[in-house]
Amino acid sequence: MIVRETHLVPAGINGVRLSDYARTIFESLPSRKGVAKAIKRGEIFINGAPAGSGDWVEAGQTLELVDLQQRAPKIFPLPLETVFEDDDLAVINKPPGIEVSGNKFKTVENALAGSLKPSPRPDALRWPRPVHRLDYSTSGLLLVAKTAGAQRLLGQGFEERRIHKRYCAVVMGPIRSGGSIDEPIDGLAATSRYEPIEIVPSLRSGHLTLVDLFPETGRTHQLRIHMASIGHPIVGDPKYGEPGNTLKGKGLFLAAVELRFPHPATQQETTVSIDVPPKFASLLARERQRWNKFNG
Structure with missing residues (x-):
């Protein structure tokens, strides 16, 4: 288990629902929905114990967001076409006939670490993470977060329909x-x-x-x-x-073939496109x- 983020609840915070509080402190959780999923997966801990959906937050508690995966994924040696990349995110051209993520070895997610440059940002993710999905049979542009902040803000962008x-x-x-x-x-x-x-x-x-x-x-x-x-x-x-x-x-x-989104670091409108296959x-x-x- 890898601890991704830790937070000590300060004085004055009492009787606040975890689902409301966690999304304000954990950079990589974009929304209440994201918090709910993390709780369901057992990824949020309160004072060292897995949190429940009905838990409340009190001053003095230690909250942790963990990654239950023991180590970085084994790299799947699939060459990926990188259409856009900077320190915060990347856009790759997903080939058809491969899953974006999942329990299989042969996924785009397992190929990302071998195709993208590590981010120098302080909140860099241990390995790049896709922030949305494309069907197994669908090809084209896939947004990938390289930092916790980008993951959170791009997740919000999808939820708020700004992407x-x-x-x-x-x-x-x-x-x-x-x-x-x-x-x-x-x-x-x-x-x-x-x-x-x-x-x-x-x-x-x-x-x-x-x-x-x-x-x-x-x-x-x-x-x-x-x-x-x-x-x-x-x-x-x-x-x-x-x-x-x-x-x-x-x-x-x-x-x-096209993605248009506010860049998570600058909020500038960014458009990335490719030709029709x-x-x-x-x-x-x-x-x-x-x-x-x-x-x-």
């Missing part, structure tokens, strides 16, 4: 105008916007559309579920797509060529 993401996808069928989808997912409100970029004819699918997607909430599989719900599933989606929707060996045609353009060009050839 904006743009995805690019190829979907089935023609989409001729932009729109918005408000469809709950697992009982929770979820909103996505879409804007068509290019429509191509397809012998196989009728039409394919290259779209920009903007999730305004962050539910699991949100874009995949929402596009399927309006009859335009993302190409290569075996879970929410239609029979014949996948292309052998090509994967899911969904990529996170080459396989998207290749698919559209191939479908258009086949259509033209068949139709003379």
Whole structure:
């Protein structure tokens, strides 16, 4: 067990809920929700004992935020493309077909320490931490914190919807105008916007559309579920797509291509973007060529 942060409760603090107090003292806990998760995982201690969700804080107590992992993760030797990096954070281009984190060895998180420079900041994390997730099959931009302060502030940014993401996808069928989808997912409100970029004819699918997607909430599989719900599933989606929707060996045609966020150290608006993956353009060009050839 590694103690990440320690705090001695000063005089005058009595009868304050741990869930309210902890988020004001621990740099790496961004919110009440983050505190609740840490308590549930057994990562907050009061006077050397694991804290409970109903505990209260009193003067003189010692609060500790711990990391239950005994040592830094074993480095997974996966070369990662670093799109942006400074002393506080990094943005990497996640390849498809790999988990961001979890109990497996082959994860992006286990590859980060071998790909990024250590931070010289006083609150540098022992190893870089992703601050959000991308699906196993989704490629693209992933925000990574290198300091406790960046982890906390970026977490707040996601919770307060001050971090904006743009995805690019190829979907089935023609989409001729932009729109918005408000469809709950697992009982929770979820909103996505879409804007068509290019429509191509397809012998196989009728039409394919290259779209920009903007999730305004962050539910699991949100874009995949929402596009399927309006009859335009993302190409290569075996879970929410239609029979014949996948292309052998090509994967899911969904990529996170832009992040816009207030930098945690300066609060300046920062935008990081990448090009649409080459396989998207290749698919559209191939479908258009086949259509033209068949139709003379």
